[in-house]
Each structure stands twice: as C-alpha cells, then as structure tokens.
Amino acid sequence: MDKMTGSAMGEDTIGAIQEGIRNIAAEMLEAGEVHVFIGYEEGTLPLRTTPAFLTRPEDAVRLVWGPSCENNLAVYLPKFKGTVGVIVKGCDVRTLVNLILENQISRDKVKIVGVPCRGIIDRDRVGKALGIDRIIKKAKATEHNLMLEGDGFDVKLEFQDVLAPSCEVCRYPVPVLCDVLIGDESMARDRKDPEAGYLEVEQFAKLRPDERFSYFAQQIEGCIQCYACRQACPLCYCPECFVDRQSPKWISRWRGLSDKILFHLGRVLHVAGRCVDCGACRRACPAGVDLRLLTKNMEKVVKESFQYESGLDIGGLPLLATYEREDPDDFIL
Amino acid sequence: MLDRDTHIEAFSTMSSPQAVTPVQSCADLPDKDCVVLRAEAPENREPKIVAFLCNWCSYAGADLAGTGRIQYPANVRVIRVPCSGRVDPLMILRCLQRGADGVLVSGCHPGDCHYIAGNYLARRKFVLLDELLDFFGIEKGRVHFSWVSAAEGEKFADVVKQVTETVKALGKPTKLVR
Ligand code: SF4
Ligand code: SF4
Ligand code: FES
Numbered sequence: 001m002d003k004m005t006g007s008a009m010g011e012d013t014i015g016a017i018q019e020g021i022r023n024i025a026a027e028m029l030e031a032g033e034v035h036v037f038i039g040y041e042e043g044t045l046p047l048r049t050t051p052a053f054l055t056r057p058e059d060a061v062r063l064v065w066g067p068s069c070e071n072n073l074a075v076y077l078p079k080f081k082g083t084v085g086v087i088v089k090g091c092d093v094r095t096l097v098n099l100i101l102e103n104q105i106s107r108d109k110v111k112i113v114g115v116p117c118r119g120i121i122d123r124d125r126v127g128k129a130l131g132i133d134r135i136i137k138k139a140k141a142t143e144h145n146l147m148l149e150g151d152g153f154d155v156k157l158e159f160q161d162v163l164a165p166s167c168e169v170c171r172y173p174v175p176v177l178c179d180v181l182i183g184d185e186s187m188a189r190d191r192k193d194p195e196a197g198y199l200e201v202e203q204f205a206k207l208r209p210d211e212r213f214s215y216f217a218q219q220i221e222g223c224i225q226c227y228a229c230r231q232a233c234p235l236c237y238c239p240e241c242f243v244d245r246q247s248p249k250w251i252s253r254w255r256g257l258s259d260k261i262l263f264h265l266g267r268v269l270h271v272a273g274r275c276v277d278c279g280a281c282r283r284a285c286p287a288g289v290d291l292r293l294l295t296k297n298m299e300k301v302v303k304e305s306f307q308y309e310s311g312l313d314i315g316g317l318p319l320l321a322t323y324e325r326e327d328p329d330d331f332i333l
Numbered sequence: 334m335l336d337r338d339t340h341i342e343a344f345s346t347m348s349s350p351q352a353v354t355p356v357q358s359c360a361d362l363p364d365k366d367c368v369v370l371r372a373e374a375p376e377n378r379e380p381k382i383v384a385f386l387c388n389w390c391s392y393a394g395a396d397l398a399g400t401g402r403i404q405y406p407a408n409v410r411v412i413r414v415p416c417s418g419r420v421d422p423l424m425i426l427r428c429l430q431r432g433a434d435g436v437l438v439s440g441c442h443p444g445d446c447h448y449i450a451g452n453y454l455a456r457r458k459f460v461l462l463d464e465l466l467d468f469f470g471i472e473k474g475r476v477h478f479s480w481v482s483a484a485e486g487e488k489f490a491d492v493v494k495q496v497t498e499t500v501k502a503l504g505k506p507t508k509l510v511r
C-alpha cells in the first residue's frame with residue numbers, strides 16, 4: 001500500500017527531510033549518543049503514522065516524514081530515564097521547552113532533532129472534503145496536494161484546504177530550540193502574525209454570553225470523559241491528575257454536563273500559559289470535542305495581560321510561578 | 334447511609350425560608366469533603382455567597398466588621414484559608430457547581446501577604462479564571478476578588494454589600510450547577 005510519506009514524493013523537500021531524519025537517527029544510535037530515538041513510522045492505515053521507538057541503528061529506515069506525522073512526541077519524554085533523541089515540529093518543541101522549564105526533563109538528556117514544518121493535515125477536514133463513508137485506500141502527498149484513492153474515487157485535494165487549524169496560524173514553524181535542524185529554515189511554512197491566530201477568538205467573543213455558553217456546552221456534551229486529550233498533551237504530566245483524585249473527588253464520570261464542564265475548565269486552567277496550540281488534544285479526541293477556542297483565548301489573555309508567550313525560552317520561570325507588581329488588578333475590589 | 338440526592342432533597346425541604354442553614358458538612362455522604370449549598374427558599378430568594386477569606390487580613394477584617402457592629406448582608410458563608418494563594422480556581426468552580434450564587438476571594442493588599450507573594454501569585458490565577466469564565470459565557474459578576482486588610486472592617490462590609498447586590502441581580506445560577 002502506498003501511504004502518504006516522504007518516499008512517495010520523490011526528490012522534493014519532504015523526501016529530503018525524511019532522508020535527513022533517517023541518517024541522523026542512525027548516526028545517533030550508532031554513536032551511542034542516545035538510548036532511544038523517537039520518530040514516526042508508517043501506521044496501519046493510509047494517512048496515519050505511529051510513534052516509533054528505536055534502539056538499533058539499522059531500524060532507522062523505518063522512520064518516515066510527511067504531513068501525517070501529527071503526534072506530539074514530546075509527550076513520551078518524561079517517561080524515559082536515559083538519553084532520548086526525538087523529532088520535533090515547531091509546536092512540539094515549545095512543549096518540550098516547557099518540560100525543561102518545569103524540570104520534567106533535563107536538557108542534557110534529550111537530543112532534539114528539529115524539522116522545519118510545513119504543517120500537518122487535519123483528518124476531519126480531509127473527511128469533510130471527501131464526504132463521509134469513503135474509505136481511503138491509497139494516499140499520496142506532494143508539495144501542494146494530497147491525492148486520495150479508494151473504491152470508486154480518485155481525488156486531488158489542495159493541501160491548504162486540509163491543513164490543521166493550528167498550522168494555519170502557526171507562528172513558529174521552525175523549532176525554537178534544537179540540537180540538529182534537518183534541512184534549513186526556508187523549507188518551513190511562512191510565519192503568521194499573532195493577530196491572525198486571534199481573529200477567530202475575537203469573532204467568537206462578540207457573541208452573547210449565552211450563545212458562547214451553549215456553543216461550549218454543546219461541544220462538551222459529547223465528551224465521554226476518556227481523558228485522551230489529557231494523555232495526548234505533553235504538558236499534562238502530573239502523576240495524579242485532579243480528575244483521578246478520589247478525595248476530594250473533583251470530577252465524577254456519571255454526573256453529566258456539569259462535571260464535564262468542570263473537567264474542561266480545570267484542564268484549560270492547568271495548561272493556561274503553557275499550552276502552545278499544538279492541537280494534540282483535539283486530534284486525540286474520539287468524540288470530536290473541539291475546545292481549541294478556549295485554549296487559544298487563554299493564550300491571548302496571557303499574552304495581553306502578562307506579555308508572556310509559552311515555550312520560547314528554557315530560562316526564567318513559568319508564568320504562574322512568578323509575578324510582577326504591575327500585573328493587572330483592575331478587576332479586584 | 335442516605336443516598337446523596339435524597340439527602341439533599343430532604344435537607345432542602347426541611348429548611349424554612351428564614352432559617353436557612355445552607356452550609357452543612359456532609360460527613361456521611363460519599364463525597365466527604367463537599368459542602369451542600371442547596372437549601373433554597375422559592376420566593377424571596379437570598380443569594381448564597383461563599384467567601385474565601387485569608388486568615389491574616391480579610392478574615393480579621395470581617396471580624397472587625399463584626400466587633401464594630403457594622404451591618405452587612407448575611408449572604409456570605411465564610412471559609413477561612415491560610416492565604417489567598419491557597420485558593421485553587423477549582424475550589425471556586427466547585428462552589429458554583431454546588432449551587433453557590435457567587436464566590437468572593439479576599440486576601441491581603443499587595444505587599445502585605447503573610448507569605449510575601451501568595452496574593453501576587455493568586456492574582457495571576459484570578460486573571461486567568463476571570464477571563465476564562467467570561468469567555469466561556471458564565472455571567473461576569475459571579476466571582477469576585479478583593480484585598481481587605483485586618484483594619485478595614487468598613488471596607489469588608491462594603492465589599493460584601495457590593496458583591497451581594499451584583500450577585501442578586503444576576504438571579505439564580507443555572508449554567509454550572511450540577
Ligand atoms: S479526549 Fe475528547 S472525549 Fe476524551 S475526555 Fe477529552 S474531550 Fe472528552
Ligand atoms: S492543551 Fe492541547 S494544544 Fe495545548 S499543548 Fe496540550 S495538547 Fe497541545
Ligand atoms: S496571607 Fe493574606 S493573602 Fe497571603
């Protein structure tokens with residue numbers, strides 16, 4: 001089966017990046033620089049890749065690169081004891097920076113292999129563009145297109161139309177921190193201004209409070225409290241999450257909407273000032289719950305109130321571990 | 334052991350409109366640490382406001398208001414906390430979820446925190462919570478923050494008056510209540 005990976009793309013950028021990744025992985029494992037190398041390999045379905053944990057240099061040929069390499073691999077890092085090599089996109093590395101900042105991993109225990117990112121696809125958007133109940137048998141990506149084949153169809157989609165929403169407004173497609181950058185910066189997408197990312201949030205904020213509430217309530221209604229969003233987020237690393245606590249029991253799984261709302265508000269607050277809009281939580285959700293507006297709005301609030309942007313610097317202190325005397329206080333009686 | 338909901342039902346029908354005892358610890362309920370705030374009179378509904386008061390300032394401020402015999406609405410149910418920095422935004426959400434009409438968090442003035450920076454750190458969290466609730470579509474005015482020192486009995490009374498009025502005007506909460 002021809003899956004969507006760099007190998008299908010001939011000599012172009014994505015193919016070159018894939019080669020680069022394989023070489024560097026093999027080199028690092030060969031030299032014993034890393035105990036494990038984490039990258040992507042082909043998944044069992046077209047348009048899917050799956051995380052690969054390599055320990056032998058000869059396995060490096062399994063690694064692939066392409067716009068379906070969507071997982072944020074930083075999520076696995078706190079689980080490893082030895083030195084780990086990891087492939088990161090622009091957003092992934094910012095979560096990694098946060099992990100270093102929050103003392104979850106140490107900088108010298110991780111070899112960061114950065115990829116100048118062109119964006120990843122959003123499978124919901126692919127599904128929409130294709131129409132439901134069409135099973136993709138073959139997928140192929142080129143620089144600007146996505147070719148999909150199945151029983152009775154053979155379509156060519158514009159990559160722009162199926163790009164993940166976070167990527168559309170990405171400000172840091174080139175990793176802000178890495179040991180090795182595959183290729184060069186010119187291979188990445190163009191940087192977007194922060195304002196572009198907030199348009200949607202601003203538009204939404206203009207709705208009446210009741211409308212906003214019912215939008216969110218409707219999204220959250222669908223939540224089955226599987227907590228896959230939490231699992232997928234590299235920043236949700238607490239050994240005991242508040243949703244799992246028995247005493248106090250913050251959240252119950254049989255109480256319905258109110259408890260689900262509490263979970264999501266709690267989650268958004270816990271990633272506030274840390275979330276980098278990598279989109280892993282949304283992609284992980286089996287129920288299609290989309291609360292990106294909430295996290296995006298938090299990002300905007302943090303930027304405007306504290307002039308802070310998450311995941312850019314391994315020095316300093318996390319947002320909520322420090323303060324300024326001049327922080328906003330006009331809301332305090 | 335009584336079923337949780339039956340217990341709450343029984344409790345709310347027991348309370349008369351005047352003698353509302355809205356804060357009852359429910360030690361024999363499955364959720365040991367919860368506080369039931371469901372007692373409710375149909376008419377003449379008086380809002381119930383949970384006030385988290387810092388031990389070192391606002392709690393003493395409330396005490397001063399009491400000893401000074403300053404009148405303020407009896408709608409607040411005080412929970413004493415060691416510092417405003419102790420107040421986890423989840424505690425505020427939990428109050429709203431369990432039927433509180435409003436929540437007030439009050440601590441020492443900036444610079445006066447017993448633990449030096451607790452209130453500064455709390456302030457950041459409150460900015461986030463405030464904005465989050467607003468964006469989510471929960472009425473502005475359910476959750477309030479204030480700085481009240483141990484010497485400000487008057488101010489405490491004023492804050493409580495202001496908060497009570499705002500919360501009363503919002504009517505019965507529906508959005509987060511479980
Ligand atoms: S992944 Fe989706 S369904 Fe699961 S807890 Fe998160 S929002 Fe709910
Ligand atoms: S909350 Fe979601 S978008 Fe934000 S960092 Fe975590 S997984 Fe990424
Ligand atoms: S001790 Fe009062 S706010 Fe910290």
